[in-house]
Amino acid sequence: MADTEPEPAGREPTGPEPQQGEPAGPKPTGPEPGESEPAEPTAPAPDGDAAEPLTTLSLPAQLIIAVAIAVAAVAAAIHLSAAFLNVSPPNTLTKRHGAAIDDYVYPEFERVWKLFAPNPLQQNIAVQARAQIRTPEGGTATTGWRDLSAQDGADIRHNPLPSHTQQNELRRGWEFYVGSHDAKERPQGMRGNLSEQYVRRIVALRLGREEDGGTVERIQVRSATTPVAPPPWSDEKIDTKTFYRTLPWWTVTSADLPEAKRP
Amino acid sequence: MTPSARLQTAVARGYTRVTASALGPRQSAVVRIGFSFTWLLFLVREWPHRRELYGPDAPWNWDMAARLIDGNRAFSALMWSDSTVWFEIVYALAIVSSALLLVGWRTRTMSVLFMIGVLSLQNRSIFVGDGGDNLIHLMSMYLVLTRCGQVWSLDARRAARGGADRAWPPRDTTGIVLWAVTGTALLWAQLFTDARLYLTADGPLPGLGWGTVLWGLWLVHAGWWFVRRYAPGEPRIVMDALAKVAHNGALLVIMAEVCLLYASAGWYKIQGSRWQDGTALYYPLHLDYFSPWPWLADIVASSGTLVMVLTYGTVIVQVAFPFTLLNRRAKNAMLVLLMLEHLGIAVLLGLPFFSLAVVAADAVFLPTNVLRWAEARLGRARDRLAARSVWLPGQRARESDEVSPDGTLVR
Structure with missing residues (x-):
C-alpha cells in the first residue's frame, strides 16, 4: 500500500532541526494552550489547505463531509452501545437483542474484562497427570502423579517475563475443558470434544513419549483444587483440604505429540 | 444569544473541530507506540515458544483451530495455509510490522499489517491469550482508523524534511512499491488460498467482510496518493477531512x-x-x-x-x-x-x-502538557547524544526515537 500518511508537511511544529531526526519539536511553537485535554486540537492554524474553512467548499463536497460525520457518529454510537451491552450484566436489552449483539461483538470485538471480579480466584487449581507405560521388558506399569501446574509455577517463580506457555496454556486449557464438560465429564458439543483433545495434547507434550523409562500408552488427568486459606487476621474458618476431579484414562498416540517429539 | 443561535454556533464549532484537525496527535502517537511496543516485546519474548503457541508444535493444532474458526469465522492469516514456512513468515511479519509501527515508518500501512499480525496469531490460538491480549486485539483494529503517526514517527520527520516548501508532493516510490507488494499479497490470498475475504460475510462487523476492509483500505491508500498528487484542490481537502473524521471517531x-x-x-x-x-x-x-x-x-x-x-x-x-x-x-x-x-x-x-x-x-x-514536556526532554537528550556521536548522527537520532516512547510510558 502506498504511503498515505496524510500530513504532507509542516502540520506539526517540528522543531528547529528536522534534519537530525526530530520526532517533533522540543519547543512548542503553536499557540496551543499549554494545558489541554487529550481531545484538544493541534495547533489551530496547521497547514494551509486543510485550514481553509470548509464552508468555502462546493455543495457536493460539503455534503460528502456532512454525511461522513453522520456515518461516523452513528457507527461510533452503535459500536459503543454494543460494547456496553457486551460487558453489562444480562438486562432487558441484552435479552431482547442478544442475538444481534453477539452477531456484532463476536468474533473480533469480544471483551474479557472482568478482571478478578466479582471475586478473585480463591483456590489453586493444579492439573496433574500420570501415565500407563509399557516397560522395556514388555510389561505395563502406572507412573505416579506429576504436578504439571507446579512445574508452571516453578517456571514462573523469579521470572520477570513469564511466557504464555507457562502462565496460560495449561491453566486456560483446563478452564476451557471445565467450561465445556458437565459434572459427569460428558463433553458439551464441539467445544467439549476440542477441549478434551486440547488437554490431552498439552499433557502429552509435557510428559513426552517416555515416562519413567517406559513408552507412554495412556494418560490420566486430574485436577487438584486447594482453597487458599483466609488471611491470618481473618476469623474465617474454611476447609483447605484438596479436592480432586479425576478424568478417565485416555489413549495417546504419536498424533498427539508435535512432530518434533515424534519417534 | 438565543438558545437556537447558541446551538448553531456549537454545531458549527463541533463541525470545524472534527473536520479540521486530527485531535490528540501526541496521545494517539503514545497509544500507537505503547501497543506496538507491548506486542513487539511479547513476540520477541515468545520467540523460543512461538511454535508451541501458534505454530506447528502447538497442542492447539491447526486442525483444531480450523474447526473452531469454521464456527466463529474469526480472521487469521495463519489459517490460509498449514505449512510451517507460512507460519514463520507470518510471525516474522508480525515482528517487523510491530517494529515499524513503533518507529512510525509508513504508519498507515504498518497499522494495517500490525492488525493482521495481531489477529492472525491470537485467533489461531485463542486459548493461550489473556486480558492483555484481548486489549491489544481491540486496539489493533481501532489504530487502523487513526492518524497515529502525526508526531513521534519517521513519517513526521520525513514530512518535515521533505515538503514544507514543495508545492508538488513527491512521487513516493517507496509508497508505490509497498502498495504494489501488499496488493499482490492480498490478491494471492484472495485467489490461491482458502482465505475468507468476502465482501459482506465473515468480517469484523455484521455485513462487512474482510475482503471489503482490506481491499477498501488498499484502494483508499491509492486514492489518497492520487488526490495529493493530481487533485490538490477540493478532492484532497475532502479526503483529508474524511480521514480526520475517521481518526476523531x-x-x-x-x-x-x-x-x-x-x-x-x-x-x-x-x-x-x-x-x-x-x-x-x-x-x-x-x-x-x-x-x-x-x-x-x-x-x-x-x-x-x-x-x-x-x-x-x-x-x-x-x-x-x-x-x-x-x-x-x-x-x-x-x-x-x-x-x-x-x-x-x-x-x-x-x-x-x-x-x-x-x-x-x-x-x-x-495531558498534552506532560507529553510536550517529555517531548522536549527527550529531544534534548537526543541532541546531546547526537552531539556526542558525530559519526552516526542519523542512527543515533533513530534510536532515541524508539527509546523515547517507552520512557514516557514507564515514567
Whole structure:
C-alpha cells in the first residue's frame, strides 16, 4: 500500500532541526494552550489547505463531509452501545437483542474484562497427570502423579517475563475443558470434544513419549483444587483440604505429540 | 444569544473541530507506540515458544483451530495455509510490522499489517491469550482508523524534511512499491488460498467482510496518493477531512473503551464479597500462577490494613475513573494511580504484558502538557547524544526515537 500518511508537511511544529531526526519539536511553537485535554486540537492554524474553512467548499463536497460525520457518529454510537451491552450484566436489552449483539461483538470485538471480579480466584487449581507405560521388558506399569501446574509455577517463580506457555496454556486449557464438560465429564458439543483433545495434547507434550523409562500408552488427568486459606487476621474458618476431579484414562498416540517429539 | 443561535454556533464549532484537525496527535502517537511496543516485546519474548503457541508444535493444532474458526469465522492469516514456512513468515511479519509501527515508518500501512499480525496469531490460538491480549486485539483494529503517526514517527520527520516548501508532493516510490507488494499479497490470498475475504460475510462487523476492509483500505491508500498528487484542490481537502473524521471517531471509541474497561472491572468488583471485606488482594497473591516473587507477595500480604487499603483503593479508582474525566486534575491524579497500580500488577502478579497493554491504553488520557514536556526532554537528550556521536548522527537520532516512547510510558 502506498504511503498515505496524510500530513504532507509542516502540520506539526517540528522543531528547529528536522534534519537530525526530530520526532517533533522540543519547543512548542503553536499557540496551543499549554494545558489541554487529550481531545484538544493541534495547533489551530496547521497547514494551509486543510485550514481553509470548509464552508468555502462546493455543495457536493460539503455534503460528502456532512454525511461522513453522520456515518461516523452513528457507527461510533452503535459500536459503543454494543460494547456496553457486551460487558453489562444480562438486562432487558441484552435479552431482547442478544442475538444481534453477539452477531456484532463476536468474533473480533469480544471483551474479557472482568478482571478478578466479582471475586478473585480463591483456590489453586493444579492439573496433574500420570501415565500407563509399557516397560522395556514388555510389561505395563502406572507412573505416579506429576504436578504439571507446579512445574508452571516453578517456571514462573523469579521470572520477570513469564511466557504464555507457562502462565496460560495449561491453566486456560483446563478452564476451557471445565467450561465445556458437565459434572459427569460428558463433553458439551464441539467445544467439549476440542477441549478434551486440547488437554490431552498439552499433557502429552509435557510428559513426552517416555515416562519413567517406559513408552507412554495412556494418560490420566486430574485436577487438584486447594482453597487458599483466609488471611491470618481473618476469623474465617474454611476447609483447605484438596479436592480432586479425576478424568478417565485416555489413549495417546504419536498424533498427539508435535512432530518434533515424534519417534 | 438565543438558545437556537447558541446551538448553531456549537454545531458549527463541533463541525470545524472534527473536520479540521486530527485531535490528540501526541496521545494517539503514545497509544500507537505503547501497543506496538507491548506486542513487539511479547513476540520477541515468545520467540523460543512461538511454535508451541501458534505454530506447528502447538497442542492447539491447526486442525483444531480450523474447526473452531469454521464456527466463529474469526480472521487469521495463519489459517490460509498449514505449512510451517507460512507460519514463520507470518510471525516474522508480525515482528517487523510491530517494529515499524513503533518507529512510525509508513504508519498507515504498518497499522494495517500490525492488525493482521495481531489477529492472525491470537485467533489461531485463542486459548493461550489473556486480558492483555484481548486489549491489544481491540486496539489493533481501532489504530487502523487513526492518524497515529502525526508526531513521534519517521513519517513526521520525513514530512518535515521533505515538503514544507514543495508545492508538488513527491512521487513516493517507496509508497508505490509497498502498495504494489501488499496488493499482490492480498490478491494471492484472495485467489490461491482458502482465505475468507468476502465482501459482506465473515468480517469484523455484521455485513462487512474482510475482503471489503482490506481491499477498501488498499484502494483508499491509492486514492489518497492520487488526490495529493493530481487533485490538490477540493478532492484532497475532502479526503483529508474524511480521514480526520475517521481518526476523531476512532479516538473517541478508544477513550470510551478504556472507560468501559474500568467501569466494568470496578462495578463487578463492588458486588464481590472479598472486595467488600477488604481481603480480595490477598488471594491472587497466593495463587501459584500469579506469584513470581513470593517474598514480595508475603510483604504486601503481611499487613491486613495495607491489603484492605489497596483492595478498596482499586475498586474506588476503577469505578471513579470515567467520572473524573470531567475534571482535568482529578483525571490526572487517577491516571497516575492507575498506571502505578498496573506497574505493581506487572511485577507482583507476573503480568507484565497485560499491564503494559493497559498502561498503553491509559496513555490516551495523558495531558498534552506532560507529553510536550517529555517531548522536549527527550529531544534534548537526543541532541546531546547526537552531539556526542558525530559519526552516526542519523542512527543515533533513530534510536532515541524508539527509546523515547517507552520512557514516557514507564515514567
